[in-house]
Amino acid sequence: xxxxxxxxxxxxxxxTRARARSxxxxxxxxxxxxxxxxxxLMSPLVWDLAHIGNQEELWLVRDVGGREPVRADIDExxxxxxxxxxxxxxxxxxxxAEARRYVGEVRDKVFDVLERVPLEGDRLVDGGFAFGMxxxxxxxxxxxxxxxxxxxxxxxxxxxxxxxxxxxxxxAEVLVPGGPxxxxxxxxxxxxDNERPAHQAFTRPFFIDTxxxxxxxxxxxxxxxxxxxxxxxxxxxxxHARKASLExxxxxxREGDRWYRQAFGVVAPLVDDQPVVHVCYYEAEAYAxxxxxxxxxxxEWEKAxxxxxxxxxxxxxxxxxxxxxxxxxxxxxxxxxxxxxxxYPAGASPLGVHQLIGDVWEWTSSDFHxxxxxxxxxxxxxxxVFFGSDYKVLRGGSFGTDPAAVRATFRNWDFPxxxxxxxxxxxxxxxxxxxxx
Numbered sequence: 001x002x003x004x005x006x007x008x009x010x011x012x013x014x015x016t017r018a019r020a021r022s023x024x025x026x027x028x029x030x031x032x033x034x035x036x037x038x039x040x041l042m043s044p045l046v047w048d049l050a051h052i053g054n055q056e057e058l059w060l061v062r063d064v065g066g067r068e069p070v071r072a073d074i075d076e077x078x079x080x081x082x083x084x085x086x087x088x089x090x091x092x093x094x095x096x097a098e099a100r101r102y103v104g105e106v107r108d109k110v111f112d113v114l115e116r117v118p119l120e121g122d123r124l125v126d127g128g129f130a131f132g133m134x135x136x137x138x139x140x141x142x143x144x145x146x147x148x149x150x151x152x153x154x155x156x157x158x159x160x161x162x163x164x165x166x167x168x169x170x171x172a173e174v175l176v177p178g179g180p181x182x183x184x185x186x187x188x189x190x191x192x193d194n195e196r197p198a199h200q201a202f203t204r205p206f207f208i209d210t211x212x213x214x215x216x217x218x219x220x221x222x223x224x225x226x227x228x229x230x231x232x233x234x235x236x237x238x239x240h241a242r243k244a245s246l247e248x249x250x251x252x253x254r255e256g257d258r259w260y261r262q263a264f265g266v267v268a269p270l271v272d273d274q275p276v277v278h279v280c281y282y283e284a285e286a287y288a289x290x291x292x293x294x295x296x297x298x299x300e301w302e303k304a305x306x307x308x309x310x311x312x313x314x315x316x317x318x319x320x321x322x323x324x325x326x327x328x329x330x331x332x333x334x335x336x337x338x339x340x341x342x343x344y345p346a347g348a349s350p351l352g353v354h355q356l357i358g359d360v361w362e363w364t365s366s367d368f369h370x371x372x373x374x375x376x377x378x379x380x381x382x383x384x385v386f387f388g389s390d391y392k393v394l395r396g397g398s399f400g401t402d403p404a405a406v407r408a409t410f411r412n413w414d415f416p417x418x419x420x421x422x423x424x425x426x427x428x429x430x431x432x433x434x435x436x437x
Contacts, residue, residue, distance in 0.1 A: 007119050011131040012111065014404055018138040019107060021333065021402070022052060025145045028157040031096045039151040040086045041420050047078070048141045048148075050094045053103030054078040056110060056134050059378075064130050065113035070106055081381060110134075124378060132190030132404075133378075139402035146333060146400040147420050149264055150251070156265035163330055163399070166273050166340025169210045169354045175431060176300065176351060178205040181307045182314040183299060184371055185409045194383040195409045197373045201299045205436055208296055208304045209426035211341040211354045212275035212362065213287065219259055219270070221287050222248055232290040237282030240417055250278040250419040264336050273340040275360045275424045281392045281416035284363045284425035296428035298366035298393045298411070305349055305356040305396070305408045317408050318349035318356045324403040329358030332402050338424070339399070358401065360424030361394040361412055368393050368413040386413055398422035 002010070026034060026049050034046040043051075054074060061067045076082055077091050094102060117125060124130045149158055183201035185191045227247050230238045240246070252270070253260045259270040279287075288294050296304070306314040315321055319328055328347035330339040338359040348354045356362075368391040376384050391413040397406030400422050414421060 004119055007128050008114055011114060011119075011128045011135070014135040015107070015110065015114075015131065015138075018135050018142065018402070018404070019103075021142045022049060022103075022138060022145070025142060025149065025158075026096075026100075028149070029152075033152065033154075034096045035089070035093075037089045038148055038153070039420065041418075042144070042148045042151060043085050043088045044093070045145055045148055046096055046099050047088050047091075047093055048145050050074070050099040050102060051078040051080065052138050052141050053099070053106045055137055056103075057106045059130055059134055060110045060113055061106060064117055064125060065109065067109060067113070070109065071102060074102075081385075127189030129190060130378075133192070136190065136192070136405045139405040142333075142402065143398070143400040143405070143422070147422065151420060152265070154265060158264050158336060160334060160336045163335040163337060163339030164343045167342035167345060169342045169345075169348075170352055171210060173207040173209050173429075174304070174351050174353050175435070176203065176206050176208055176304050176307070177309060178203055178431075181303050181312075183302050183306075183409075188316070188407065188409065190404075191407075191409060192382060193375065193377045194368075194370060194411050196375070196377075197371065199371055199373065201303070203297075203300055203303050205431040206296070206300055206428055207431055207435075208300065208353060208428045209293075210352060212338075212360055212424050212426045213284075214273050214341055215259070215261075215270045215276050216272035217291075218249065218276040218279070218287060219272075221290050224290070226286060226290050229290075232286040233282065234285060236416075237285055240280075240282050241286075244417070246280075246283065249276055249283070252278075271337070271340065273342075275338040275341065275355070277338055277360050277398075277422055277424050278419050279363075279424060280419045281363045283419075284423075285365070288425070288427045291427055293427035293429040295363055295365040295425060298364040298395065300428055301356075301362065301364050301395045302408065304351065304353050308350045310350065315350075315408065317347075318353065319347050324357065329355070329397075329403075330399045331358040331397060331406065333400050335399055337399060338422075356396050357406060357408065358397050359399055360396075360422055361398050361401075362396045363423060363425040364393045364395060366393045367391065368411070390415065392416050394421075394423055 119128050180200045180202050184198045186198040251262045261270050305318050367389045369387050394412040
């Protein structure tokens with residue numbers, strides 16, 4: 001049982017760690033870069049920074065703390081639903097120095113609120129939920145800012161050691177048994193509304209790739225004419241591939257017969273055994289069909305990640321219930337690329353599936369919907385407004401996802417055309433009757 005003081009300490013540490021990352025991502029560039037829009041798909045970095053502070057003010061200073069507003073006059077500027085990313089540079093945004101002062105003042109008030117508010121007795125604060133929600137929000141925007149850095153043109157400004165070397169992972173695919181399992185959660189204190197409630201889900205037996213699809217495997221798809229053969233593409237996917245002139249994953253460059261990848265201002269030869277990254281849903285879907293497989297459903301992905309056949313229970317993470325460590329997964333921007341396949345044997349699931357958490361977000365074939373029994377909490381704009389067939393679910397987190405913002409129940413979603421996100425995939429297939437004998 002965690003005491004209230006231990007919980008306060010944990011919350012404070014998570015808030016501090018998230019802010020250190022935000023500062024590192026924004027201090028890495030000069031003020032001109034902070035206010036520049038590096039892509040119409042992304043906000044200027046200075047918008048993300050002030051938005052982080054504004055959300056923190058709205059929920060923790062005003063709502064939880066009951067304090068007077070710090071800057072009520074800027075709420076509309078930093079409302080993500082009122083202004084599309086493409087037009088945000090035209091708004092009268094806070095400048096870099098003013099944004100930094102603002103988020104600093106808000107954080108000072110938040111720490112005062114944290115010291116005084118009881119972390120029980122109200123659903124918004126039970127278990128530190130509102131604080132955890134804000135930690136996750138900041139870390140999610142930090143990953144968004146990392147994606148903006150990837151789109152930035154100029155000399156490298158971010159640096160990190162290379163990921164660990166890969167290793168053997170066993171067979172290419174793993175059989176996941178059919179039957180029920182517990183999906184979602186009703187007990188994870190900081191789980192967001194779309195992860196809830198825990199419920200029984202069912203799958204038929206299926207095979208899932210032991211590891212994400214690698215650059216080497218994806219290059220074979222390209223070499224076999226994958227981008228020029230409509231047989232492998234859905235109607236919507238083929239139409240998008242033609243319209244967008246897709247020829248390879250985003251940031252891949254070809255020189256002669258060799259592929260290179262541009263990452264955070266550095267162009268280097270493609271690392272064959274790293275998971276492919278920066279592919280959209282339609283590309284993943286086409287590769288899977290070319291390979292004689294399909295993308296896993298969201299239910300299948302979570303079963304592969306959580307189900308322990310020895311006990312029949314669902315774990316918090318593939319490796320167990322303990323929080324991720326550097327031995328389990330490539331998370332938290334420790335490295336600036338996915339790690340080679342087999343780099344994290346300690347993170348494998350009981351069934352032997354590797355790298356389900358970290359490295360690359362994994363596209364699933366599922367549309368984004370609420371579970372049966374879904375309840376909006378604490379606001380509809382986090383999840384519910386996105387429900388429907390426009391968005392596909394991604395699972396597992398990437399090398400740019402912080403451990404506080406991912407778990408085996410965590411659900412991400414995006415448009416199927418998106419490629420600037422750190423997304424890859426693995427394949428699945430139905431199990432034939434003779435394979436179950």
